[in-house]
Amino acid sequence: MVMDKLSNSLQDALKKLVGAGRIDERTVNDVVKDIQRALLQSDVNVKMVMQLSKSIKERALEEDVPQGMNPREHVIRIVYEELMKIVGEGTDIPLKPQKIMMIGLQGSGKTTTTSKLAHYFQRKGLKPAVICADTFRPGAYQQLKTLCESLNVPFYGEEGNPDAVGIVERGLAEIDKYDVKIIDTAGRHSLENDLIDEMERIHAISSPDYKLLVLDAGIGQQASEQAKAFNDSIGISGVVISKLDGTAKGGGAMSAVAATDSSIAFIGVGETPQDLEKFEADRFISRLLGM
Amino acid sequence: ILDEADVEDILWELEMSLLESDIAISVSEKIVTDVKQELVGSRKKIGGNTSKIVEDALKKSINDVMSANVFDFDEFIDSHEKPVNIVFVGINGTGKTTSIAKIAHRLKSMNKSVVIAAGDTFRAGAIDQIAVHAERIGVKLIKHQEGGDPAAVVYDAVQYAKAHDSDVVLSDTAGRMHTNVNLMAQLQKICRVSAPDLVLFVDEAVAGNDAVERAEQFNEAVPVDGSILTKTDADSKGGAAISIAYITGKPIVFLGLGQEYEDLKKFDPHWFVDQIFS
Ligand SMILES: Nc1nc2c(ncn2[C@@H]2O[C@H](COP(=O)(O)OP(=O)(O)OP(=O)(O)O)[C@@H](O)[C@H]2O)c(=O)[nH]1
Ligand SMILES: Nc1nc2c(ncn2[C@@H]2O[C@H](COP(=O)(O)OP(=O)(O)OP(=O)(O)O)[C@@H](O)[C@H]2O)c(=O)[nH]1
Ligand SMILES: [K+]
Numbered sequence: 028m029v030m031d032k033l034s035n036s037l038q039d040a041l042k043k044l045v046g047a048g049r050i051d052e053r054t055v056n057d058v059v060k061d062i063q064r065a066l067l068q069s070d071v072n073v074k075m076v077m078q079l080s081k082s083i084k085e086r087a088l089e090e091d092v093p094q095g096m097n098p099r100e101h102v103i104r105i106v107y108e109e110l111m112k113i114v115g116e117g118t119d120i121p122l123k124p125q126k127i128m129m130i131g132l133q134g135s136g137k138t139t140t141t142s143k144l145a146h147y148f149q150r151k152g153l154k155p156a157v158i159c160a161d162t163f164r165p166g167a168y169q170q171l172k173t174l175c176e177s178l179n180v181p182f183y184g185e186e187g188n189p190d191a192v193g194i195v196e197r198g199l200a201e202i203d204k205y206d207v208k209i210i211d212t213a214g215r216h217s218l219e220n221d222l223i224d225e226m227e228r229i230h231a232i233s234s235p236d237y238k239l240l241v242l243d244a245g246i247g248q249q250a251s252e253q254a255k256a257f258n259d260s261i262g263i264s265g266v267v268i269s270k271l272d273g274t275a276k277g278g279g280a281m282s283a284v285a286a287t288d289s290s291i292a293f294i295g296v297g298e299t300p301q302d303l304e305k306f307e308a309d310r311f312i313s314r315l316l317g318m
Numbered sequence: 319i320l321d322e323a324d325v326e327d328i329l330w331e332l333e334m335s336l337l338e339s340d341i342a343i344s345v346s347e348k349i350v351t352d353v354k355q356e357l358v359g360s361r362k363k364i365g366g367n368t369s370k371i372v373e374d375a376l377k378k379s380i381n382d383v384m385s386a387n388v389f390d391f392d393e394f395i396d397s398h399e400k401p402v403n404i405v406f407v408g409i410n411g412t413g414k415t416t417s418i419a420k421i422a423h424r425l426k427s428m429n430k431s432v433v434i435a436a437g438d439t440f441r442a443g444a445i446d447q448i449a450v451h452a453e454r455i456g457v458k459l460i461k462h463q464e465g466g467d468p469a470a471v472v473y474d475a476v477q478y479a480k481a482h483d484s485d486v487v488l489s490d491t492a493g494r495m496h497t498n499v500n501l502m503a504q505l506q507k508i509c510r511v512s513a514p515d516l517v518l519f520v521d522e523a524v525a526g527n528d529a530v531e532r533a534e535q536f537n538e539a540v541p542v543d544g545s546i547l548t549k550t551d552a553d554s555k556g557g558a559a560i561s562i563a564y565i566t567g568k569p570i571v572f573l574g575l576g577q578e579y580e581d582l583k584k585f586d587p588h589w590f591v592d593q594i595f596s
């Protein structure tokens with residue numbers, strides 16, 4: 028049972044505007060409906076999509092088309108501006124000594140991103156070191172250790188010891204002389220009280236400069252709720268969207284950013300330590316809209 | 319007689335709640351359109367509540383999708399020649415390895431002998447991860463070196479199971495993007511070489527619209543016989559299950575409900591549909 032692939036490109040929607048001399052309500056309604064669909068398909072939060080489409084519609088009808096712009100360009104600009112308000116320019120993680128704590132749902136890509144960040148700072152001439160505070164997932168220690176060894180990045184962990192907080196405390200003392208200290212934590216979600224509590228204790232003992240929430244590009248409507256819970260618990264300084272090398276668009280991550288008033292620092296585009304890119308709002312928004 | 323205007327608004331609201339449950343938009347639209355076609359022009363009972371009629375029709379339609387090809391895992395194991403080879407596939411990090419551990423635990427408690435194939439030879443720590451599970455559960459693990467050919471691992475595990483009269487082989491594979499041509503070809507090779515009795519696609523309840531794309535691509539590549547929806551403890555709605563069942567036309571076999579071995583549940587369509595509408 029293969030369903031017909033519906034054309035969901037916003038390009039099609041916007042074509043409707045090319046011929047239109049001026050913007051009438053019907054045309055705008057049509058276009059906004061298509062934009063709505065593109066955003067929903069990209070996993071943008073349903074309520075946010077409704078709000079967004081309302082403001083896009085109002086602005087498209089109220090604002091005069093600027094000189095030298097056709098109606099199509101005018102509407103594209105409005106859509107772009109509204110989305111920009113949400114995603115912003117992205118977080119720039121400074122190239123200086125600091126502590127970074129990685130957090131997120133199970134399997135979102137924290138450990139892989141930890142190795143990617145270590146590699147990134149290393150390339151920029153800083154000395155990173157990594158702590159494995161995931162005492163829960165079988166093989167977590169070996170996973171991060173292997174990744175760090177392949178990069179020649181110092182690694183601290185205590186295999187078999189379930190006390191994540193103690194490991195972080197001792198680990199930070201051990202890697203004190205390194206510039207960038209990255210703490211990888213176990214996966215958890217908002218309903219796992221013990222694990223949320225553990226995260227708060229790791230946070231308290233390490234006082235990280237940055238708390239990066241790693242979100243899978245494919246996460247759906249749960250993204251905002253989950254991000255809010257992490258934010259309420261320890262605060263989020265930035266988001267990394269992983270797995271953008273597939274077909275997922277990352278609208279969930281965008282909704283999470285909106286719900287927590289944070290912004291996106293990096294995107295992950297593959298499984299190796301090299302597959303990390305700086306977030307670029309333009310490209311992200313185009314992709315979100317299916318353009 | 320119900321006309322289009324009667325049902326339109328109600329269906330719109332229901333569609334929004336389907337989207338909020340993470341049923342992909344393409345699937346929600348299709349289901350809602352079908353329900354509309356069925357209802358418009360039909361006669362309603364005098365005094366019948368339109369809202370209720372529409373909601374019931376939608377519920378029934380989703381129930382039909384989810385109840386098609388019900389699948390009894392235990393019966394499948396019992397009715398197939400030993401060893402039953404099951405290969406687990408899916409994109410990165412959805413819960414394949416953990417689901418294998420849970421199923422091994424379940425089979426073991428049913429007195430079945432299980433062999434696990436450490437078919438993820440790619441990801442750092444993958445072999446260690448499954449080795450810990452196999453040891454804790456107390457089942458045989460067949461593994462090669464990191465970087466080895468996964469098809470060879472799975473093949474060896476099946477040979478071992480044949481030689482030792484084992485009941486079931488559970489074969490892990492590395493997570494891979496459905497868009498990665500080489501890795502999808504590797505998966506086809508694994509399935510060609512080991513001729514699985516069952517290929518299970520593993521995806522997560524927190525997934526949104528992309529679940530459709532992945533399910534479709536994996537189903538085209540291997541094809542899959544059924545799916546497992548993990549992490550339903552993080553998202554109790556888990557409409558992704560509907561997207562996946564709809565797109566593949568194959569049953570959902572198990573739900574994952576947490577990170578412990580006991581956190582595995584046989585899929586029950588009625589229970590599930592009630593969750594979506596609750
Ligand atoms: N294709 C792709 N795969 C990725 C990316 N980032 C991570 N992965 C893969 O996603 C899977 C999960 O990644 P991990 O880094 O183990 O995730 P995690 O958040 O540490 O998982 P837990 O510790 O179990 O919560 C692995 O198979 C990774 O190789 C990415 O950007 N692209
Ligand atoms: N909360 C919850 N976590 C789960 C569930 N199933 C798996 N996980 C967690 O999700 C993370 C990833 O699980 P894995 O089994 O390693 O996933 P995978 O698909 O084998 O990952 P790759 O091999 O890297 O592609 C781990 O931290 C698991 O403990 C579940 O049902 N609920
Ligand atoms: K995931």
Ligand SMILES: [Mg+2]
Binds near residue numbers: 137138212213
């Ligand atoms: Mg990890």
Ligand SMILES: [Mg+2]
Binds near residue numbers: 415416438444491
């Ligand atoms: Mg795995």
